[in-house]
Amino acid sequence: MRKLRTKISKNIILYLFLLPMLIYIIIFNYAPLYGLQIAFRNFNASKGILGSEWVGFEHFQRFFSSPLFINLLKNTLTLSIYQLVCTFPIPIILALILNYLPNQKLKKLTQTATYAPYFISVVVLVGMLMVFFDPTTGIGTQILTRLGIENAQVLLKPSAFRHLYVWSGVWQTTGWSSIIYIATLSGVSPELHEAAIVDGANKIQRVIHVDLPVLIPTAIILLILSCGNVMNLGFEKVFLMQTAPNLTTSEVISTYVYKIGLQGQQYSYSSAIGLFNNVINFVILISVNQFAKKASDNSLW
Amino acid sequence: MGIYMKSISKKGSVKSFSTDSVFDIIITIIAIAALLISLYPLYFVLIASISSPEDIALGKVVFLPSNINFSAYKFVLEEGRIWRGYANTILYTLCGTVLGTLVTLMAAFALSRKDLFGRSIIMKLLVFTMFFSGGLIPTYMTISNLGLVNTRWILMIMGSVSVYNMIIARTFFQNTIPEELYEAAELDGCGIAKFFVSIALPLSKAIIAVIALYIGVSHWNSYFNAMIYTTRQDLAPLQLVLRDILILGQSLTNVTDASELEALAERQRIAQIIKYVVIIVSSMPLICIYPFLQKYFVKGVMIGSVKG
Numbered sequence: 001m002r003k004l005r006t007k008i009s010k011n012i013i014l015y016l017f018l019l020p021m022l023i024y025i026i027i028f029n030y031a032p033l034y035g036l037q038i039a040f041r042n043f044n045a046s047k048g049i050l051g052s053e054w055v056g057f058e059h060f061q062r063f064f065s066s067p068l069f070i071n072l073l074k075n076t077l078t079l080s081i082y083q084l085v086c087t088f089p090i091p092i093i094l095a096l097i098l099n100y101l102p103n104q105k106l107k108k109l110t111q112t113a114t115y116a117p118y119f120i121s122v123v124v125l126v127g128m129l130m131v132f133f134d135p136t137t138g139i140g141t142q143i144l145t146r147l148g149i150e151n152a153q154v155l156l157k158p159s160a161f162r163h164l165y166v167w168s169g170v171w172q173t174t175g176w177s178s179i180i181y182i183a184t185l186s187g188v189s190p191e192l193h194e195a196a197i198v199d200g201a202n203k204i205q206r207v208i209h210v211d212l213p214v215l216i217p218t219a220i221i222l223l224i225l226s227c228g229n230v231m232n233l234g235f236e237k238v239f240l241m242q243t244a245p246n247l248t249t250s251e252v253i254s255t256y257v258y259k260i261g262l263q264g265q266q267y268s269y270s271s272a273i274g275l276f277n278n279v280i281n282f283v284i285l286i287s288v289n290q291f292a293k294k295a296s297d298n299s300l301w
Numbered sequence: 302m303g304i305y306m307k308s309i310s311k312k313g314s315v316k317s318f319s320t321d322s323v324f325d326i327i328i329t330i331i332a333i334a335a336l337l338i339s340l341y342p343l344y345f346v347l348i349a350s351i352s353s354p355e356d357i358a359l360g361k362v363v364f365l366p367s368n369i370n371f372s373a374y375k376f377v378l379e380e381g382r383i384w385r386g387y388a389n390t391i392l393y394t395l396c397g398t399v400l401g402t403l404v405t406l407m408a409a410f411a412l413s414r415k416d417l418f419g420r421s422i423i424m425k426l427l428v429f430t431m432f433f434s435g436g437l438i439p440t441y442m443t444i445s446n447l448g449l450v451n452t453r454w455i456l457m458i459m460g461s462v463s464v465y466n467m468i469i470a471r472t473f474f475q476n477t478i479p480e481e482l483y484e485a486a487e488l489d490g491c492g493i494a495k496f497f498v499s500i501a502l503p504l505s506k507a508i509i510a511v512i513a514l515y516i517g518v519s520h521w522n523s524y525f526n527a528m529i530y531t532t533r534q535d536l537a538p539l540q541l542v543l544r545d546i547l548i549l550g551q552s553l554t555n556v557t558d559a560s561e562l563e564a565l566a567e568r569q570r571i572a573q574i575i576k577y578v579v580i581i582v583s584s585m586p587l588i589c590i591y592p593f594l595q596k597y598f599v600k601g602v603m604i605g606s607v608k609g
Contacts (some may be wrong), residue, residue, distance in 0.1 A: 021408035032435020127547030274436030
């Protein structure tokens with residue numbers, strides 16, 4: 001009996017510990033989820049959420065039949081998948097290379113150097129893109145012109161947007177993303193490598209047979225998480241990189257939601273699109289997780 | 302680590318040996334390339350910030366600055382907006398980090414104790430928010446209804462607490478602060494709160510550093526919340542000011558007097574250089590500090606990778 005009482009008092013205190021975070025989550029996550037129902041209503045500020053007329057899937061139908069829908073979806077998916085394909089393997093390759101570097105000083109130096117871009121803010125990153133590719137004075141523009149590319153005004157060209165977006169992202173995140181792979185690789189027991197060497201394996205073979213298998217579980221988890229974010233294309237960087245001419249490829253779902261929602265004040269319509277985005281994301285996440293479960297033994301849950 | 306440098310050296314099998322050394326040479330070249338690619342853009346911004354705009358346009362500035370002058374630095378360092386932005390960012394980052402770290406660690410500790418009633422339900426409710434959110438408009442409406450729009454509070458609080466960080470900390474507590482430790486303390490009459498403060502926290506310096514780092518860096522570099530929830534110029538954090546200058550191309554405000562026409566013309570001429578300087582001035586703190594924090598965020602990634 002006494003044990004139960006101490007357990008209860010312990011729990012009360014623990015709940016007090018938990019309280020601030022719960023309050024935060026309720027305010028910033030669950031309250032908005034309650035407000036999300038305006039995606040199914042015609043929200044009218046004077047009538048409040050519950051007083052606004054219920055219209056079911058009307059906003060979703062409007063979005064799907066809008067001429068912008070296909071283009072928005074295409075831009076979002078293309079950019080996301082392009083980014084995924086490029087940013088997934090490169091950190092792994094970097095980690096493998098760093099692990100086998102004979103010169104330890106070079107290894108440390110390279111590691112530290114590759115983390116640097118991660119600490120630049122997205123505003124500064126896009127700012128750098130804009131000065132480097134300034135049509136008249138940018139060093140990037142000069143290099144492109146010298147390489148023979150005519151009309152190197154990449155900041156305005158719709159066709160250049162995706163490449164700029166993805167490869168600047170690779171530059172910024174490769175080092176940081178490689179940390180987890182480097183840590184995993186350094187956890188490999190030396191005996192495995194000893195055994196491989198005794199069997200006559202050269203370094204390339206050791207990479208294939210010892211290192212890669214160790215990395216695969218982590219890589220799959222990270223891949224699942226990235227796939228689950230495919231429709232979550234971050235607003236921040238795209239928004240900063242948008243210029244009037246490149247909107248045909250740079251307008252994605254998240255920026256559209258912002259423009260018609262906060263600027264255009266179509267609250268219900270914008271919420272519906274946001275919800276659509278969220279649901280698709282979730283469905284992709286679950287599917288990729290299921291697939292990974294069947295294909296290997298690794299999955300998120 | 303030495304194991305990776307070992308190559309086959311039995312029976313002098315020359316073929317295998319040279320495959321390995323070719324491998325070594327190639328990866329060394331790639332590593333050096335990665336190093337240069339990572340650093341060169343930053344280096345270029347540095348040398349461009351003290352060069353003349355004409356020389357940059359002519360392509361003369363590649364490895365060394367040209368026509369060194371610091372006039373752009375003078376303009377930028379006199380720009381009040383930047384310093385106000387810095388002050389705001391420091392305020393928001395400091396408050397947000399202290400608040401966020403405290404809230405996160407307390408919650409993580411509570412959720413790491415196995416005899417917490419309803420532990421798994423609460424975890425599920427929290428993890429759910431990682432996958433579903435109200436979205437931009439509903440969140441804005443909530444914040445607006447709370448009267449937090451255009452206040453310093455919203456910028457200090459929002460983004461300080463994340464379920465992801467909490468899970469990392471919880472994993473740490475589960476692995477490092479076992480029940481047995483508390484049971485022993487309990488025998489000495491130590492309550493759970495006292496246990497947390499005097500025993501658990503001192504043992505958790507690493508995770509405190511990691512969580513504080515993650516929250517701090519995120520606050521320092523953010524502009525989105527400020528852009529959405531504030532319109533007042535004096536509340537703007539540094540990143541929002543940077544956006545005005547770097548992306549929207551607004552010019553600096555410190556020369557408005559018509560009689561300073563000469564200064565105005567000079568500022569036009571070095572408009573691009575001013576951008577380089579602004580990048581340097583705003584990024585220098587983090588770039589200079591991060592090598593010393595390396596071991597902390599590496600540790601954070603490793604703890605986070607042990608799936609909670």
